[in-house]
Amino acid sequence: MPSLKTFTRAALPVALAIGLSACTTTPFKADVSRFAVPLPAPAGQTFAVVAEDPKLAGGLEFATYANAVAAELTQLGYARAASPENADMLVRFDYRVDGGREKVRTDFNGAGAFGPWGRWGGWGGRYGAWGLGFNDPFFGGPDVRSYTVYTSGVDVKIDRRADGQRLFEGKAEAVSRSNRLPRLVPNLVDALFTDFPGNSGETVRITIRDDEKTVRPTD
Numbered sequence: 297m298p299s300l301k302t303f304t305r306a307a308l309p310v311a312l313a314i315g316l317s318a319c320t321t322t323p324f325k326a327d328v329s330r331f332a333v334p335l336p337a338p339a340g341q342t343f344a345v346v347a348e349d350p351k352l353a354g355g356l357e358f359a360t361y362a363n364a365v366a367a368e369l370t371q372l373g374y375a376r377a378a379s380p381e382n383a384d385m386l387v388r389f390d391y392r393v394d395g396g397r398e399k400v401r402t403d404f405n406g407a408g409a410f411g412p413w414g415r416w417g418g419w420g421g422r423y424g425a426w427g428l429g430f431n432d433p434f435f436g437g438p439d440v441r442s443y444t445v446y447t448s449g450v451d452v453k454i455d456r457r458a459d460g461q462r463l464f465e466g467k468a469e470a471v472s473r474s475n476r477l478p479r480l481v482p483n484l485v486d487a488l489f490t491d492f493p494g495n496s497g498e499t500v501r502i503t504i505r506d507d508e509k510t511v512r513p514t515d
Contacts, residue, residue, distance in 0.1 A: 324504045326487035327514055330466040330494040335454070336384070338373030344383035348390035348451065358389075361481045365389050365452065368489040385463065386455045391484070393448040393475050400442045446475040450484040464493055468502070 345362040347353040365387060366376050377383035447469060454464035468488040474480060487502035490509055494500065503510045 324470065324472075324483045324487070326468045326470040326484055326502050326504075327499060328466065328468045328487050328490070328494070328502050329499040330464070330488075330492075330496065332464040332466075332493040332496045333462075335463055335493060336456075340375070341384045342375045342377040342382065343369055343385040343387050343454075344377045344380040345387045345389050346380055348388040348453070352390070357477070360478075361391055361450075361485070362389055364482050364485045365489075368485060368492070372489075372492065380457070383457055386457050388451075388453040388455065390451045391449070391477065391481050393446050393477055393480060396444040396446045396475060398442055399445050400440065402440050443473060445471055445473055447471050448475070448477070448480040448484060450481060450488060452488060466493070 343366075345365050347358055347362075352358040369387065370376060374385070380386060449467055449469040451467045452464070453462065453466075455462055466488050468484040470480065470484060470487075472480070483504060486504055490502050490504075491511055499514045500511050501514050
């Protein structure tokens with residue numbers, strides 16, 4: 297019979313694999329608000345993505361995210377202009393993530409020290425002398441954890457270059473435990489351009505999974 301130590305060593309990689317799998321399949325959720333007037337038909341219309349914040353202009357990071365915005369507009373049928381001066385539309389783009397805030401989570405699942413018996417106790421069940429569960433006399437209390445969550449967002453404004461008329465305003469925001477813009481911004485851009493241009497004045501929750509997207513009005 298294998299020892300408890302051997303079993304523990306064998307089980308650990310499985311537990312790690314399950315944990316990593318859960319992390320990689322977590323869907324990305326963003327709240328998207330959009331306001332628009334009828335956009336020009338994409339036939340022959342050109343655009344240029346420019347930085348809303350002049351401090352971002354010319355940066356390699358901004359260029360990477362601007363390319364994500366340009367890819368979305370190109371899929372819609374618009375053409376990227378050689379320069380802003382030659383574009384029919386100027387797409388003003390900005391992105392951000394805040395400094396984060398602490399959240400406290402209290403877990404009352406009653407796993408106790410030995411977990412498998414849950415809140416109903418261990419040997420002897422709920423009504424036994426005592427069990428290794430929710431009301432253990434030797435273990436227990438709720439599991440209190442603190443962690444940091446960040447609010448990230450992107451903003452897109454589209455103006456007709458000839459007269460400066462605003463054609464579209466949209467923003468996507470997400471709350472997550474990551475502050476890594478290279479991961480967050482492409483997902484936010486993806487959410488913002490889902491069902492573009494959307495219904496003017498409506499805020500929707502966009503959920504992005506590996507295999508599908510869902511769109512529903514926010515509560």
